[in-house]
Structure formats: C-alpha cells, structure tokens
Amino acid sequence: MNKQASLPKQVKIVEVGPRDGLQNEKENVPAEVKIELVNRLTNAGFPNIEAASFVSPKWVPQMATSREVMDAIVRKPGVIYSALTPNMQGFEAALAARADEVVIFGSASEAFSQKNINCSIAESIARFEGVAKAAKDNGLRLRGSISCAFGCPYQGDVPLDAVADVVGRMRELGCDEIDIADTIGVATPRKTQAVMERAIAAFRVDGLSGHFHDTYGQALANIYASMEVGIAIFHSSVSGLGGCPYAKGATGNVATEDVLYMMQGLGVETGIDLDIVVDAGQYISQFLGRKGASRAGNAIAAKRAQ
Numbered sequence: 001m002n003k004q005a006s007l008p009k010q011v012k013i014v015e016v017g018p019r020d021g022l023q024n025e026k027e028n029v030p031a032e033v034k035i036e037l038v039n040r041l042t043n044a045g046f047p048n049i050e051a052a053s054f055v056s057p058k059w060v061p062q063m064a065t066s067r068e069v070m071d072a073i074v075r076k077p078g079v080i081y082s083a084l085t086p087n088m089q090g091f092e093a094a095l096a097a098r099a100d101e102v103v104i105f106g107s108a109s110e111a112f113s114q115k116n117i118n119c120s121i122a123e124s125i126a127r128f129e130g131v132a133k134a135a136k137d138n139g140l141r142l143r144g145s146i147s148c149a150f151g152c153p154y155q156g157d158v159p160l161d162a163v164a165d166v167v168g169r170m171r172e173l174g175c176d177e178i179d180i181a182d183t184i185g186v187a188t189p190r191k192t193q194a195v196m197e198r199a200i201a202a203f204r205v206d207g208l209s210g211h212f213h214d215t216y217g218q219a220l221a222n223i224y225a226s227m228e229v230g231i232a233i234f235h236s237s238v239s240g241l242g243g244c245p246y247a248k249g250a251t252g253n254v255a256t257e258d259v260l261y262m263m264q265g266l267g268v269e270t271g272i273d274l275d276i277v278v279d280a281g282q283y284i285s286q287f288l289g290r291k292g293a294s295r296a297g298n299a300i301a302a303k304r305a306q
C-alpha cells in the first residue's frame, strides 16, 4: 500500500522554542536574546510562533520577560504570536502584550494537573471558562493544550477516555485548536494513532495538533504516524530546545530542523526556510554554550563548514 498518498500535502509547523524551549533553561536568557530568536524565526516563515508565557514568575522565572519580548519583536502581518495563559491574570497580561492567540493548558492526567498548575482537571476547566470567554470577546484565537495525553511522569498510564474527555471539554470552551501533547516523550507510533483517532472523534481533524517531546527518540515517527491519520499541525522547537519544569527528565520538543528535513524529503509543504532555521538554531545554541540537539541542524551546519 502506498502510504505516501495518504499524507497531508502541507502541514502547519508551530515553533514553540521561545516558550516551551526556553522555559526550562536554568540560566537567565536575556530578553534581547529571546527577541532576536523570535525575529529570526519570523524571518524563516513560521505561520505561528509561541513567544511568551504569562504564568507566575515564581513558578517559571525564565518567562518573566514575556511582556518585554512581546513588546519588542518585529511582527510580520499574518503570523500568529501565541502566549500561555493559565488564568485571567495571565489573560490580561497577554491581551496587554498584544498576543494573537492565548493558550489554556490542561492535562489528561489528574496528577500532572496538580503538579503543573496546582489544581484538578475539573478546577482547571472552570478556571479556563473565563479565559475562553475573554478571548472570544476580544477577538483572540484560543488554543487548548492537553499535557500527558500519552503517559504521565506521576501516574503512568493515561486512559484514552481521559484524553477524549479533556478534548471534549476544550471543544466546549470554544478552542480553535487543541494540542495533543506527549509531555514526557513516551509515545510510540501505534499508540499515537490510537490517541489521535480518539481525539479526532472528539473534535475535528484539522483543528488538532501533535506536540511531541523527543525524550525516547520517537517524536519524528510519531509525527509521521499522526500524518497517516490526517493530523496536519505539529509543534517543534528550534534546535530541540526545552523540556517541562514539572516533568523531570523530559527533554526538549522534537527539533524543528529535523521535522523540516523530514517534510522536505516527503514532499510535504511547510512554507518555512530550513536554512534560516538552522542559523537560528546555531544562534541560540551558541548563546546557551552547547551543541544544539537537532541532528539535521548539526549535519547541515557541519556540511556548510566543510
């Protein structure tokens, strides 16, 4: 059977490095470095960049400069600059910072919900109601992110019903897009398809995205498997930056350069310039003082240096 025929012709890649990537860095990354990174990513052609997070600075100190970043980035018309907003305080800050999209983030795992946002799943949904309404009233896009949809660092297995239930609640809140997130990177391709198929049944295929961390090296395979069931939106981090402060041992998101290289090879359009992303990856890796985590990015950089 020719699987190629069943892949989407184009996909939307959401660059989450400036938020999901950098939020996990222990050393302070100055606002000007974040701004330069976002500007480089804008120039690379991403349609959507997750640039900020309006959460408690006591919980995630690295994101405390979000307002400064949002104020100074050079915005390209049509590009969606997103910000995480766990509650109304976060929403007000995101609105003032001119975010185009706000992201409410819940979990399919009760245990992770407590650790990450200090409340139960039900409490989080109740808290998100105000944010969702305010987003609609102010004409902002609303995205819902569901952590631990494939496994949880605290409770282990996460039932498919739990994922479908939170997808349904996010849909009822009016989310334009819903992320199915593998926070700790434990999913494998068949499991990915099973979860995605349940999520599709609870929402709509063109509104779902795959957010894969690459802890166990399965992220590219999971993206491919997701495309086979019709998913056409994926999140990735330049240079594979990241992790989650509340998921010990979780490594970064799948590296953007690796995803783009795979999409190019498959003939799936992204509209993004891989060379500019490689440069952006080199820029942030140099700043952080370590080799980037993108295999394709490092290979392309090494080839250039020959």
Ligand code: HMG
Pocket: 020, 023, 053, 054, 055, 056, 057, 059, 060, 084, 086, 087, 088, 089, 090, 091, 105, 116, 117, 118, 145, 146, 147, 148, 181, 182, 183, 211, 213, 243, 244, 245, 246
């Ligand atoms: P809480 O302590 O339960 O909330 O935190 P609270 O309402 O009692 O407030 C306590 C203090 O936080 C108060 O300050 C508030 O003003 C302040 P104090 O009076 O003590 O000085 N506060 C805020 N400050 C700034 N912005 C806000 C805000 N809200 C309260 N929006 C809360 C609840 C959700 C705020 C907290 O638990 C929190 O900020 N958690 C951070 C969670 C987080 O950012 N996690 C990482 C992102 S999620 C992720 O990475 C997963 C994802 O990538 C998908 C995946 O891979 O799974 C999306």
Ligand code: MG
Pocket: 020, 181, 183, 211, 213, 243, 244, 253
């Ligand atoms: Mg994440």
